[in-house]
Amino acid sequence: MSDVPYKNVDVAGDKSSDVVWHQASVTPEQRVDANGHKPVVLWYTGLSGSGKSTVANAVDKMLFDLGCKTYVLDGDNVRHGLNGDLSFTDNDRVENIRRIGEVSKLFADAGLIVSTAFISPFLADRQMVRDLLPEGVFVEVFIDTPIDVCESRDPKGLYKKARAGEIKNFTGIDSTYDAPVSPEVHVQTALGSIEHCASQVVEYLIEKGFIAR
Numbered sequence: 001m002s003d004v005p006y007k008n009v010d011v012a013g014d015k016s017s018d019v020v021w022h023q024a025s026v027t028p029e030q031r032v033d034a035n036g037h038k039p040v041v042l043w044y045t046g047l048s049g050s051g052k053s054t055v056a057n058a059v060d061k062m063l064f065d066l067g068c069k070t071y072v073l074d075g076d077n078v079r080h081g082l083n084g085d086l087s088f089t090d091n092d093r094v095e096n097i098r099r100i101g102e103v104s105k106l107f108a109d110a111g112l113i114v115s116t117a118f119i120s121p122f123l124a125d126r127q128m129v130r131d132l133l134p135e136g137v138f139v140e141v142f143i144d145t146p147i148d149v150c151e152s153r154d155p156k157g158l159y160k161k162a163r164a165g166e167i168k169n170f171t172g173i174d175s176t177y178d179a180p181v182s183p184e185v186h187v188q189t190a191l192g193s194i195e196h197c198a199s200q201v202v203e204y205l206i207e208k209g210f211i212a213r
Contacts, residue, residue, distance in 0.1 A: 024109075031111030035069045037211040039108040041133060042115040042201065045126060045180060046143030047172045048158055049150035051189040051197070052117040055143060058198035060115055068113050068211060073100060075118040088169045094125055101129035108137055113210070121171045123178035136208075141201055142183035147172050149190045 032038055042059065044052040053074050063070045079086070083099055086092040097120050107114035120126050130138040150172070151159040162170035169175045180186075185204050187197045205211045 028109070028111070035111045037068050037113065038209070039111050039137060040113050040205065040210050041104045041108050041129075041138050042113065042141055043104075043120070043126065043129065043138060044115060044117045044141045044143055045120045045183075046145060047147055047150045047177060048119060048170075049153045049155060050143040050145035051187075051194070052119075052143045054194055055141075055187060055189065055197045055201070056115040056117040058194050059201045062198055062202050063113055063205075063211070066211065069111065070113045070115070071107060073103065073107075073114060073116045073118075078118075088175075090122075090169070090175070093121065097122075097125040097129065101132050104129065105132050108133060113205075119171050119177070121175065121177040123181070126180070139185065139204070140180055140183040141185040141187060142180040143187050143189060143197075144179070145189045 028039070042056070044056050046052050053072075053076075056072050056074070060070050060072050078100060079096075082103070083096050086096050097118065100116055100118060104114050104116055126140060130140075132138075154160060158167060158170065159173070161167045162173040171177045185201055187200055189197055202211075206213050
């Protein structure tokens, strides 16, 4: 994992010459020493009802119990505040992920293990966030659950509304989902318990040296 300072990537467009990146007094290495683990962005992606939030929170609890400094950015929670002005059109979905990518970058810069649970349906958007971060910090976790299983769960009744035409631009129904090509972690919730799925993520972090066993 690279320990170089975080890249100040301009995604939104040109910025005023008066806006200058202010270097922090505490280095990334000092934060790693203080926290006892390396920063990482666990980017959970999958269809609605696939289990992203459930697995992300199970992983978060495991890491918290290990003494890690963590936080979960959940799609619905973020749309209550930071992204409350965005709809579900393709353009607003892109902006939704751009903002979350920038917030995740700040969390990682603070030395935390941050989990994001968003459908994030477009491959280009997930790559955009990966490019914001130092090499190795972005870990894509594909919550690979067949759409028929997601639809049978339908915890919010969204698939039923989408099928009835009450919701437009619904991922998997009338909006595209680009499945990850080579995710760092591939989780199949239909084939194992939540504990097993969460353990896959934690074991990856141990194997790659983000946290100690």
